[in-house]
Structures are given as structure tokens and as C-alpha cells.
Amino acid sequence: MSNQQIKWLILLLPSFVIGLWEYCRHEFLLSVVSMTMGNWLSPFIVFIVTFIVGRRLFRIMENNEEALKETKAKEAVLEERQKISQELHDSISQSLFLLSVQVKQLEGSAEQKKKIDQTIECIQQEVRYSIRTLRTPPPQxxxxxxxxxxxxxxxxxxxxxxxxxxxxxxAPTELSEEEQLHLYTMIREGMVNCQKHAISPTSMKVFGKSTFDGWEVFVTDNGEAPNTLGTTPDNHFGLRFIHEQAARHGWDVSLSRLYEETVLRITKDESYDRANARLNR
Structure with missing residues (x-):
């Protein structure tokens, strides 16, 4: 039963009940139930029937909404996996093309051979990480x-x-299921970037806290500044993915160096969002 049908049933149910009661009362119960008693019984009967049937209808509607949320979450997961697959395909294609060019230019050069070995090792690392990500997507x-x-x-x-x-x-109540899913993938990508690009890190921290009108998340490591620091997100799949997800939800992202630590910061400021909404009206 669809939500639209349930809404119509809830709207029509009291009218149907009172109509049926009045018909039965005047046709069969007029000699048994007085007019005064009938007038008192009418709202009571409508309430009882509406309460019993309405509760079941509302339960069905809630189940439909939960099923819809679950479907949307599944679609979000599939969409993210498709994006990762496309990025994996593009990255491998570019790396293989570069490798083929370097092989043609090799001509016995030991230095070129070393570069090719490094490129192959980089491809292997990217493939292993991407396959692991595809095999273990975030749960719904x-x-x-x-x-x-x-x-x-x-x-x-x-x-x-x-x-x-x-x-x-x-608190979990501060984020919808979809927001939790996307924030998890962003934090996970930030942690993997720390693992892949930070130079000699020994400590990594993930810290999330509520603010006056939103929340903020930090992913930090104590390694030396990576090559990705100061570059545009377009040059790196991980950073681009994080920025795209943040833009979808209206969150802010920054990558900086602070107190000899690399800091990825993701924030949500609802007061800022409301101010923008008022300006765009």
C-alpha cells in the first residue's frame, strides 16, 4: 500500500465510520439507543475505530519511509562505488600509458628502468587500495x-x-544516515591519504566534536608535509573526492600544516548555511 493511499484512508476513515454508525443507529438501534446517548457514543466510536485502524496505517507508512531511506542509502553506495571504479579505470589507464612511453624510451638506460620500476610499484599500490575499497564499501x-x-x-x-x-x-542524531555514510567515506579517504602520502608518520588522530551551530572533524598526522599539501584537489583523486562530497552537503574542507602536523578539517556551520539561504531568496 502506497503512502498516498494511506493518507486518503486516514482522511476518509472518520467520515466513513460516522456515516456507518449513524445509518445503523437510525435503522436498527433507534428504539434501543436514545438520541442523547447516540450523540455521546458517536465521537467515542469514531475515536476508537480511528485509533485502532489509524495506528496500523501509520505503522505501514513508517515502514514504507524506512524502506525508502534504505533504498536511497543503497543507491548512494552504488553511486560512490561507480565513481571509485571510474577513477580507478582512469588512473590505471594514465599510468599504463606513461609506462608504455617510458618502455619505448628505455633503450638500456638504468635511470629510465628505475623510473619504470617506481611507476609499476605506484600502480600496484593504487590498484591494491582501490580493489580493497571496492570490496569493502561502507555499509548502508x-x-x-x-x-x-x-x-x-x-x-x-x-x-x-x-x-x-x-x-x-x-551525537548520531546530529547527522542523517546519508550524511553519516558520506562523512565516513570522507574521513576514511583522509586517513588513507595520511597513510599513503605522509612522510614517516608515527601517529594519526581523528577527532570529531559538536560546535555551537554545527560540528567539525579533524584528521591529523605527525609526518612531514606530503606532496599533496598546497596543490589543487583536481590533481589528486582523494582530495577531489573529499571536496566533491563536501560540496554536495554544503560542508567546508581545508588541508593545512599546523604545529608540525598535517590537518584535514571538515566543518558544518548551520548558521552560515541559513544566512546563505536568506541571501539567495
């Missing part, structure tokens, strides 16, 4: 704090030299 509904702790543990197992600390103080 998540406990964001638990998911971050789980991914932090995975990074520590892969990189024995990096210790990951997660401090999460943002």
Missing part, C-alpha cells in the same frame, strides 16, 4: 564511531609504525 547504515574505530584498527594492522587515535563526540 553505520554506527559512525564504531566504523571509524574499526577502520583505525585496520590501518594499525597494515602499518605497524602508525598509531591511530579516534575521539568521536558528535
Amino acid at each position: 547504515t553505520i554506527d559512525l564511531k564504531e566504523a571509524l574505530h574499526s577502520f583505525a584498527k585496520q590501518i594499525e594492522e597494515e602499518s605497524a609504525t602508525i598509531q591511530v587515535n579516534v575521539q568521536w563526540e558528535i
